[in-house]
Every structure is written in structure tokens, then in C-alpha cells.
Amino acid sequence: MSRPGLGIVREVAPAFPRIIRFRGTDDAPGASCPHCGAEGRWIIRFTVEGPDGKPVDRAAMRGCVKLFPVSRIALEELRLRDKAEKYAKQGWSLNRGDTHALEQIEAFYAGTVTERAALAIVDSSKAANMLRARRGR
Numbered sequence: 001m002s003r004p005g006l007g008i009v010r011e012v013a014p015a016f017p018r019i020i021r022f023r024g025t026d027d028a029p030g031a032s033c034p035h036c037g038a039e040g041r042w043i044i045r046f047t048v049e050g051p052d053g054k055p056v057d058r059a060a061m062r063g064c065v066k067l068f069p070v071s072r073i074a075l076e077e078l079r080l081r082d083k084a085e086k087y088a089k090q091g092w093s094l095n096r097g098d099t100h101a102l103e104q105i106e107a108f109y110a111g112t113v114t115e116r117a118a119l120a121i122v123d124s125s126k127a128a129n130m131l132r133a134r135r136g137r
């Protein structure tokens, strides 16, 4: 006699697709998360790698975005754009190294520079910034 199944289908948690680019954040009080439906305010728009390799635009609340793996270049772009935004509020702009790094990231997304080459520029600008900070600018 075969044992009756428990009726549980082992659901393999679908791996979250990787975020390959952040598109922006919407301040939307009372909005619901496009990912889980929970109420939230900040909706982050981003692009993920689709199952067939094609990019797919998605959005989710900040807390849910943390569930997704993120490509390094997407994180670096986010970091530099946040920095630029913070600086702009002070009336400053990014220094030459960071500006160049951001340009290289844009060139990567435009398809004119490899990810590796863009990240190398990002790394050297980070290293230069660190040196400058250590010297007390």
C-alpha cells in the first residue's frame, strides 16, 4: 500500500532575479508594493535579468528590494547617484574621478564599455578618494 501523500508540493522558492540597474525611487505615500502588495511609501524602480536573459523592469518597496541579488555595477551606480544627489543639496558636484566613474557606468549600460573596464575605473576612483580622505583632503 502506498502512503497517501501529505498534499504538500515542495515549492522551490523561485530565485529572485538579479537586479542589473536601478531606475529611480518614487515617493508615493500610501502606495502598495508592486512586489508583495504591502503598503509603503518608497517604491524603487529597477531592471532585472529576465528568465530569457532579456531585461525586465520591476518595482518594489525598499524592504523587498533587499531580497534581490544585485549586480556590482548596479550598486556602484546607485552609490554614485546617491552621492551626487547628496552633494547637489549642498551645492557641490562630484569630483572628477567620480564623474568619470559614473560616465563609464553609463557607457557600460550603453554597450560601449565592458563591465570589467567600467568597474576598473570605479575602483580607481574609489582608491583615489580614499587616499584623499586619508590625507585629509
Ligand SMILES: [Zn+2]
Pocket (backbone or CB within 6 Å): 033, 034, 035, 036, 037, 038, 060, 061, 064
Ligand atoms: Zn513588497
